[in-house]
Each structure stands twice: as C-alpha cells, then as structure tokens.
Amino acid sequence: MDVLELARWQFGITTVYHFLMVPLTIGLSVLVAGMQTAWVRTGNERYFKMTKFWGKLLLVNFAMGVVTGIVQEFQFGMTWSAYSRFVGDVFGAPLAMEGLVAFFVESTFLGLWIFGWDRLPKRVHLACAWAFALATMASAYFILAANSWMQHPVGVEFVNGKPTMNSIFAVLGNNTALAAIPHTLAGAFSVAAAFLVGVAGWHLWRRRSASDSDAGVHRDVWRASLRLGAWVGIAAFAVLAITGDTQGKLMFQQQPMKMASAEALCHTEKPASFSILAIGDVAGANCEDVKTFTVPALLSFLAHNDFSTEVPGVENLIGQYQAKYGTNYPNDPDLGPLAGKPIDYVPNLPVTYWGFRAMIGFGAIGAGIGLLALWLTRRGRIPSGRLFPLLLVAGIATPFIGNSAGWIFTEMGRQPFVVAPNPTGVEGMWMFTAQAVSKLSVGEVWTSLISLTVLYLGLGVVELFLMRKYVRGGIEGVLPPPAHGGEAGSDDKLSFAY
Template identity: 55%
Template sequence: MEALDLARWQFGITTVYHFVLVPLTIGLSVLVAIMQTAWYRTGNEKWLRLTKFYGKLLLINFALGVATGIVQEFQFGMNWSEYSRYVGDIFGAPLAMEALIAFFLESTFLGLWIFGWDKLPRKVHLATIWLLAIGTTLSAYFIIAANSWMQHPVGAEYNPETGRAEMNDIWAVLTNPTTLVAYPHVISTAFLVAGTFVCGIGVYWMVKKARANKDDADLPMYRTAARFGAWVMIIAGAAVIISGDEQAKIMFEQQPIKMAAAEALCETEQPAAFSLLSVGHLGATDCNDVKTVLAIPGMLSFLATGDWNAEVSGLNDLQPKYVERYGAVDENGDVIHYQPNLLITYWTFRLMIGLAVFCAALALAVLWTTRKKQYADQKWMKTLAVVSLPMPFLAASFGWIFTEMGRQPFVVAPNPTGSDQIFLLTTFGVSTAVSATMVLTSMIVFTVVYAVLGVFWFRLIHRYAVEGAAPANPPHNPDDGEAPGPLSFAY
C-alpha cells in the first residue's frame, strides 16, 4: 500500500475511535447539568445521586476523548501536510477558536466542578457544570464549521501565486449553510446517544432492583433515570429525523454524486424511488453492476427536494458532468473517478438510519412499562437496554464514515455555485515527505495504543455502571450553601 492509502486508513481509524467518545461527552454533559439543576431546584436526593453517578461516567469519557482527539491535529501537520498548506489559512481558524474558546472553557470549569462540590456555593457550582456543557457544544460547532468547509468551501478565494486557498470572510466560514444544517444533526445525535446511555443503565438497574426486591428504596431513582433518558431519546430522535432531512436536501444540492451513490441511483429518474435493498457485486465500482430489488416509489425525490415527483440525477449522468467541470485526469495524468465507493456509501447510510430503531424501541418500551408509576421488571427489558446501548454509538460512527467517504475523491469538495478553483483531490493532500513505512509504523502504534485505551475505557465505564449510584446520604437541607461531600473517582 502507498503512503496515501495508509494515511487514509490511519486517519479513519483514529477519527472513528475519537468520534465514538465525542457524542456521549456532548450530550451527557448537558444531561448531567440538567440533573444537578433538578437537585438544586427540588432538593430531592435522588437527583444528587444521579448527578454524581452519571458524572463519574462523564469524567471517564471526557478524559479518553481528550487523549484521542489530540492525535487528530498532529496528523494534519504530518501525514496531510499538503492539505494543511493548501487550506491552513481557513481550516486553522475554527480549530484555533475551538482550542482557545471552547476547550479552555471545558477544561477550566470541569476542574472546578470536580473539586468544588464541598468548596463552592451551590449556585456557583451549578454554573460550572453548565459552562462545561456550553463548552462542549461550542467545541462541536467550531469542529463542524471546519469540516463543513471541506464539504462546501465558502468565504475564500484561490491565490494562484501561492497555490493556496485564502480566507476573505471568516463570518461566511462560520455561517456556512452546510454548518447550519450539520450542527443541529450532530447535536441531536449526541443527545440521542446520551439519552440511550442514561436510559439503558437506568433500565438495567431498575429491572435488577425490581426483580430482587419490589420495595427497594432505589427503585424510584432508577425509574426516574430511565424515563428521563427515554424522553430525551424521543425528543432527540425527532430532531435527528428533521435535521437529517434538511441535511440530505442540502447535500443533494452541494454533493449530488455523494447522495446518488448512497442510493445506488445509476440512471436519472423522475420520480426517483428510495432503495431499501440493492444487490450486486461486493465493492462494485460500476453502478450498472448494482440492481435495486426493493424500493419506496417517489421517496428519494421527496428526500432530495421535498417534491414527490422531482427529477434526481443518477451516477451515469453525474460522472460526465463532473468530468466536464473539474477535468478527466489529475495533475499526474491519472483518470479521476468521481463516483464514491458504492458499497461503503450505500450501507453506511442505511446502517446509520437502521440502528436508530433500537433507540426508538427502548424509549417506547420504557415509557410504556413504567407508566402510572410502575417499575419494569421484565427480563427482556434488561436485555433490550443492554443491546440498545451501543447502537447509537455505531449509528453515529457509520454516519461520520458516510459523510467523509462519500466526499471522495475530494478532500475539499468543490462548491458547485462557487469558484471552480477551490477544491483539492485527496491524492494531493497527503504529505510528500512522509514515507509509507513511517505511516504504517505510526498507524500500528496508534491502533495498539487506542485498543489498549479502548479496553480501559470499557472496563472503567462497565465497572462504575454496574457499581451503581452511591448510597443515599443523610437528609440534607437544600438551603445549605454546600453539597454533602466531594465527587469521588478512583483514577
């Protein structure tokens, strides 16, 4: 394999691993803040115990997320130095904002939240967790803004003297229409992940306690956690659908070949059907090798434009249009295949959508079995909760893979309504000074280290999840200025 292939594999491995942790940190920080707010307003001990219980799990996830995220930025300067040279003037701005504004906000107030339980007034301490939550959501915005520029470059012009894209409007970069539709989708996904996490663990403990002793004093607390998570899942799930629909529509305008590949749409159709199942050669590169066997008539036209009878361009028509506008061969004289990998785009798009069904099933089952102050004690509920826990993580990861792999062969996709000069093929983004051996060595090292970190992450999350919430403290006066004891965590 060449350095380009290895660099892509390395970035894919490290990015997907990091992105497994990111949605949980974003969503759980807000949910923990809501739990602590509920305790602050009601004085109910169960909210304090839930805050500290899920707060421990948040700390574990946050620490691993920081450790894995640092590697990403080093890769831009090493494996992808030509990409950084070309877009550094633009791409570096939102990343710098993320570090200087969001990350420092997160890290500063996370420390105050951890160690300020018995030292800060309750109102001030509550503000620290909300500032942490604000920091995580701000961080996501700046990262999405940077990535959205790669999907749809705006606010920049090409300088032929330096051979670089240079920013001329930072506001246009930060308010990129792609960012404005992608960000709500990412945030709602984060809440879906966190809601499933809170609900799944709450259901596990509720069923366990209910089957052992119907009079267990902790049952109301875990029922509250399960129902709280379930409602978050319902609201977030609706937001995911709405924001995903908006993102699909703008993607059809900006990157029509990506969405055509996601649907295995070979020929232009009016109206176009949404493919539920297509068959063909595994890894087929020729769209004609794929045949749709099950589809919903007109659905793709509606998803693309909002009109059930609209025309949607197919891959066989889009390829020559791309060739006409961006060229048939690259600077090395190699033929450019603008069609993304059909196997990856088609199935990652469907897995992203399909795995969310588990979340819907868990949320509805919890709300039904715990209605009228009942406690779920069915064994299948516990099984459903455990099985559902990883599903939104996987769905989010498949969605990220689809977004990035579907952009190929571009690392910076062209803006169909902007300058034809601002785009970059992935082939020319890789460093010319880093050999395949060097990339392979670092990839092996990172993969092994990340595997070890993954084991530690899982064991820590599992350990503290199955340990349950700490025992109830003696009755506490909510008007006191301090909380009963600091947040404990075994490092």
C-alpha cells in the same frame, strides 16, 4: 497498500474511535447539568444522586476523549501535511477558535465543577456545570464549521495559488455547518439517552424483587434516569429526521454525487424512488443485477420538496464531473501511482449505500428501544424477564453505530475530494485526497498506524474497565460514606462533598 490508502485508514481509525467519546460527552454534559438544576431548584435528593452517578461517568468519558482528540489534531501534520499547507489559512481559524475559546472554557469550568462541590455556592457550582455543557457544544460548532468548509468551501479567495479566508462570518455561517450542527447535537443526545436507558434499566431490573430488603434503595433514581433517557432519545430522533431532511436537500445542491451514491442510483430518474434495501452488488455501475425495494418518488421529495424533481444518477454525473474537474490526475510525481491516471469520481458505493441505511436504521432502533422502555416501565412497572435488561444494554450500541455510520458516509461520500468543490463558489477551489497526503514512506505510515491502533486498543480497555467499574458500583460507588449513621448526602455540606 500505498501511502494514501494507509493514511486514510489511519485517519479513519483514529477519527471513529475519538468520535465514540465525543457525542456521549456532549449529550451527557447537558443532561447532567439538567439533573443538577433539578436538584438545586427542588432539593430532591434523587436528582443529587443522579448528578453524582452520571457525572462520574461523564468525567471518565471526557478524559478519554481529550486524550484521543489530541492525536486527532496531530494527524494534519503527520499524514496530511500537504492538505494543511494548502488550506491552513482557512481551516486553522475555526480549529484555533475551538482550542482557544471552547476547549479552554470547557476545561476550566469542568475543573471548577469537579473540585467545587464543597467550596462553591450551589448556584455558582451549577453555573459551572452549564458553562462546561455549553462549551462542549461550542467546541462541536467550531469543529463542524471546519469540517463543513471541506464539504462546501465558502468565504475564500485565491491568493498566490492558495485559498485565503476573506470572511470568518461566511465560514462560521456556512449553511452546510448550520444544518450539520443541530443534526450532530441531536445525534449526541441520542447517544447519551441510550446510555441512560441501558445503564438505568439494568440497575432497575436488578432491584425488581419486592422481597429484597434492598430493592427500594435508589430505585427512584434509576426509574427517573431511564425515563429521562427514553424521552430524550425519542425527541432526539425526531430532530435527527428533520435536520437530516435539510441536509439531504443541501446535499442535492452541493454534492450530487454523494446523494447518488447514498442511493446507489446508477441512472438518472424523474421522479426518483428512494431505495429501502438492495439485493445484489450495488457497486456495479449498470445495476442490472440489483433488485431494490423502493418508495416511489420519495427521493425526489427528499432532494427538492416535490415528487417530480429529476435526480441525476452516477453514470450521468461522471461526465459532468469530468467536464468540470478533469478526466485525469495531474502528472505530478507527488501523486505517486495515481499521477496522470484517470480520476474515479464514484465513491465506494457499498460503503455509502449501506452506511446511509445503517445511520437511519440504528438511530430508529435506539429511539424504538426508548419508546419500548417507556411502555414497559409505565405506572411503576419493572419487567422481570431477562430479555428486558439485555435489550436495553444492547440498545446502548445502536446510536453509537448510527453516528459512526453517518460520519463514514459523510466523509467517504465526497471522495475523491478532500475539499469538495462548491458548485457556486470560487473556480478551482477544491483538492483531491491524493494531493493532500504527506511525503512519507509506506513503512513510516505503517509504523504510526500500528502504534496508534495498539494504543487506542489499550485506551479502549481502560475506558471499558473504568466505565464497568463505576456502572456496577452504582450510586453507592460515587456517594461519600454516611456520617453519624445517616444516609449519605442527607445534609447540605455532605451533599456537596465530592
């Protein structure tokens, strides 16, 4: 593999790993703040126990997310320095705002929340929880604004051959970002919801036996957590469907090749059918050997809200892209083996086609498991079969897979561009991925790739060990020991002690 391919693998591995922590932190931070709000308002000890247990898991996950997120920032200087030099005047602004505004607020109020249980008034302590939760969403907003600019560059002009920002409001108000933000946040809530359903369902199943003297201990905590997670997961999937439709229409306008690759639509269709599944090699340009199961005219509706819109196919778009952006890469030695070679404007069709379906499919499965959990636990029921906890625990993985598949589709679908051209934007405002990579040797990138992969595997083991430890420890593992023979957390001062 050459430097470009290795650098893409490195960025992909570190990004996907980091993004496993991000959505759980965002979703869980809001849910934990909601649990604490319920406790402060009602005084019900159940909500206090929920806050303590899920808050502990939130802290473990957040810490791991910070560690992996720092490495993410370094990537732009390590293997993508040419990209950083080209777009730094624009791309650096939202990233700086994320660090200076969101992350510092996030860290400050999280620290106050951790150490303020027995030091701050209840409502002040609760305000810290909400400040942290809102800051995590603000952090996501600035990061998504930066990423959306790569998908749809706005608010810039060329100065001395480099894009220079002329409106921060255009960058932050990019319609691509405004569509991506609610979609990403809904995905984060689906992850947190499945996590609640899986963990709480397992604990609830363990306490299913009425003959067990400890069966009733904390059972109301697990039931409330499971049902909260199930309802949140169903609502999140509904929001994902709505915002995903909005993103599809923007994709049709801004990145038609990505839409065609999502469907492996080789030839232009009017009206265009939506492919549910394909049998055969979707990477084949002619598609004669591919059999698809389709919904007639649905792709036209997703593209333009009617059932007759023409959707251009890959073969038709190749000519349009060549006319606009050239047929060959510049004959620049910095491009290595790609210098002067023909540009392949078609993304990896198997990845985009199946990634798009994995995103939708696993998201739907996660919501379906939540709906099933609601039905099976109605009116105080607790299923006794072993399939119940296995299904709910396995369901934890579904939105993680769906989120990762969605991001892989989003990023790989815009290739060969690292900054995709805006059809109505500044002429020449784009950058090929091959032009963005640092001047490094293959050995240097292999070294960093192997080092980071091994490091992340180690961090993954630590994350799983800590999560397993605190999940298995249950409520007892996060509450202080009983005082004077009473139940832990039975008085205000003890309840507030961490």
